[in-house]
Amino acid sequence: MCNQAVGLVAAELERQGISTVAIQLLREVAERVRPPRALFVPFPHGYPLGKAKDPQGQHAVLDAALRLLEDDALKPPVLVDYHLSKD
Amino acid sequence: MGDFSEFSLPIRLFLRAYPWRRIDPVPWAPLHKPLARCRLSLISSGGFVLPDQVPFDASIPGGDPSFREIPSDVQVRTLIDTHRSETFDHAGLREDPNVAFPVDRVRELVESGRIGSVNRRQLSFMGSITAPGRLMRQTAPEAARWLLADEVDVALLVPV
Numbered sequence: 001m002c003n004q005a006v007g008l009v010a011a012e013l014e015r016q017g018i019s020t021v022a023i024q025l026l027r028e029v030a031e032r033v034r035p036p037r038a039l040f041v042p043f044p045h046g047y048p049l050g051k052a053k054d055p056q057g058q059h060a061v062l063d064a065a066l067r068l069l070e071d072d073a074l075k076p077p078v079l080v081d082y083h084l085s086k087d
Numbered sequence: 088m089g090d091f092s093e094f095s096l097p098i099r100l101f102l103r104a105y106p107w108r109r110i111d112p113v114p115w116a117p118l119h120k121p122l123a124r125c126r127l128s129l130i131s132s133g134g135f136v137l138p139d140q141v142p143f144d145a146s147i148p149g150g151d152p153s154f155r156e157i158p159s160d161v162q163v164r165t166l167i168d169t170h171r172s173e174t175f176d177h178a179g180l181r182e183d184p185n186v187a188f189p190v191d192r193v194r195e196l197v198e199s200g201r202i203g204s205v206n207r208r209q210l211s212f213m214g215s216i217t218a219p220g221r222l223m224r225q226t227a228p229e230a231a232r233w234l235l236a237d238e239v240d241v242a243l244l245v246p247v
Binding site (some may be wrong): 001002003004005006007008009010011012013014015016017018019020021022023024025026027028029032033034035036040041042043044045046047048049050051052053055058059062063065066069070072075076077 | 089090091093102107108109110111113114115116117118122130132133150172174175176177178179180182183185186187189191192193195196201202212214215216217219222223227228230231232234235239240241242243244245246247
């Protein structure tokens with residue numbers, strides 16, 4: 001339900017001219033709801049940015065999300081997979 | 088992870104039958120300036136409130152569509168998890184609210200110059216909303232008005 005809620009809020013913001021990027025934890029929901037610009041992360045519910053007390057890992061997710069905002073080639077709805085670093 | 092198999096059978100059946108709200112047409116607001124010059128606001132559906140704020144109301148049928156204002160200089164350890172859902176593990180976001188409300192990380196992005204600034208107020212929703220009519224008609228448009236008044240360029244949205 002959280003995934004749908006942020007998607008619906010993101011859509012309203014985009015209608016009003018604010019660029020958005022939404023994290024998504026459930027691919028099936030993201031594909032059905034279609035938030036305008038979304039990063040699908042392979043983490044369990046409750047952990048949208050990955051592990052607790054892991055600033056480096058959290059920054060990696062945020063950077064991937066911000067890059068979607070900078071990619072002029074993307075067209076809505078955008079749903080891009082986040083790939084975990086092998087490091 | 089990432090699909091319905093993460094949940095118990097009753098929850099999976101509910102999710103499969105649920106009439107997900109399809110956004111159509113999909114609105115699109117491309118970025119018109121570098122992120123290093125953008126003002127960002129964080130929006131989380133993690134159900135966080137400050138100690139002096141009214142908790143989200145788990146008794147509202149269909150879910151509580153309201154939101155709370157969280158100032159940009161908040162100390163994350165003061166955020167209280169009031170999310171009603173028992174379908175996910177709350178341990179991570181209670182140990183480190185940045186997991187779902189990454190305001191420390193956003194402030195670091197400002198310090199590094201990756202983004203221009205963080206808005207003076209972030210927004211906290213509780214996302215367990217099965218009947219999103221009021222969210223779509225009232226509170227999401229109200230959130231948009233707030234952020235437009237703040238001249239926010241970018242919003243980062245984080246579910247749990």
